[in-house]
Amino acid sequence: MKTYVKLILTALFWGGTFVAGRIVSQDVAPFSTAFLRFAVASVFLLVLTWKVEGTLPKPNKSQLIALVALGMTGIFTYNVLFFKGLKIIEASRASLIVATCPVFIAIFSALFMKERIGLIKGLGVVISVGGAGVVVSKGSMSEIFKGSVGRGELFILGCVLCWVAYSLIGKAAMKSLSALVCVSYSSAIGAIALFVPAVFEGLLQNARHASFVDWLCIFFLGVFGTVIGFVWYYQGVKSLGPTQAGLFINFVPIFAILSALLILGESVTASLAAGAAMVISGAYLTNRY
Numbered sequence: 001m002k003t004y005v006k007l008i009l010t011a012l013f014w015g016g017t018f019v020a021g022r023i024v025s026q027d028v029a030p031f032s033t034a035f036l037r038f039a040v041a042s043v044f045l046l047v048l049t050w051k052v053e054g055t056l057p058k059p060n061k062s063q064l065i066a067l068v069a070l071g072m073t074g075i076f077t078y079n080v081l082f083f084k085g086l087k088i089i090e091a092s093r094a095s096l097i098v099a100t101c102p103v104f105i106a107i108f109s110a111l112f113m114k115e116r117i118g119l120i121k122g123l124g125v126v127i128s129v130g131g132a133g134v135v136v137s138k139g140s141m142s143e144i145f146k147g148s149v150g151r152g153e154l155f156i157l158g159c160v161l162c163w164v165a166y167s168l169i170g171k172a173a174m175k176s177l178s179a180l181v182c183v184s185y186s187s188a189i190g191a192i193a194l195f196v197p198a199v200f201e202g203l204l205q206n207a208r209h210a211s212f213v214d215w216l217c218i219f220f221l222g223v224f225g226t227v228i229g230f231v232w233y234y235q236g237v238k239s240l241g242p243t244q245a246g247l248f249i250n251f252v253p254i255f256a257i258l259s260a261l262l263i264l265g266e267s268v269t270a271s272l273a274a275g276a277a278m279v280i281s282g283a284y285l286t287n288r289y
Contacts, residue, residue, distance in 0.1 A: 003240060007240075009232065010232045010233050011248050015095065016220065019091045021033075023214070024214045025083045030079075033083045037222045038191035042184070044222075049184040066172065071186040071188070071189030072189075072193060074163060075187055075190020085152045093156075093272065096272070096276055097136060098253075099132075099283055104161070106121060112168070131282055135272060
């Protein structure tokens with residue numbers, strides 16, 4: 001399969017995670033959903049790591065600390081907030097808020113890692129953040145300053161901050177560990193951390209009462225949204241380079257909105273369309289320059 005096709009399918013899978021998450025979060029509690037997703041993903045990822053690396057590398061103390069930090073930010077906290085948010089707000093709105101991740105990564109990289117933000121990249125930051133504001137406020141920006149943003153939007157904004165932390169920690173960790181090892185081990189650590197709260201939340205009861213559709217969604221989230229998406233994306237990075245491969249990620253909110261429209265019957269409002277155009281164009285400028 002050609003690299004471009006794999007990257008388009010990856011964007012489709014990642015867009016679909018918002019729809020799958022929206023469906024399963026209505027029936028299964030967030031800790032349980034997150035644990036089941038990464039329990040499934042971790043098995044596949046660890047087997048894949050063993051086959052690719054020839055072994056399961058033993059991290060040293062500093063590497064282990066970084067991996068635990070990755071598991072607690074990008075897996076544990078991100079996914080609990082992700083499923084809590086999707087229980088409340090539409091998949092399309094959530095996907096556009098999450099689509100600002102590259103923009104906030106650029107901002108925090110400039111603040112903490114002294115990376116330079118040029119004029120065009122800075123313009124992309126302003127446009128994308130403004131678009132997120134339009135989406136969050138449903139077109140009424142004054143509502144943000146009045147403190148009227150809902151809990152669902154705040155949960156998803158929390159996801160963005162978690163992903164920023166995960167990305168910046170991962171950038172440092174990948175100086176000595178491969179991307180596959182970082183993702184595999186952080187997924188397993190996150191799944192282990194999720195297990196205890198999931199049990200107290202009623203994991204066995206949640207699993208027993210989950211519908212066939214819920215289990216399909218969990219499988220999709222774990223295998224297609226995590227394992228296959230990760231592998232194909234990094235194959236694209238290796239083949240095309242991070243900048244060109246990263247541009248395909250701009251398709252994620254588009255596929256999320258279309259999937260939510262077709263599968264969930266969510267409507268595309270004027271504020272959502274305007275916010276989408278701003279977020280995607282801003283993210284493009286931020287990634288491209």
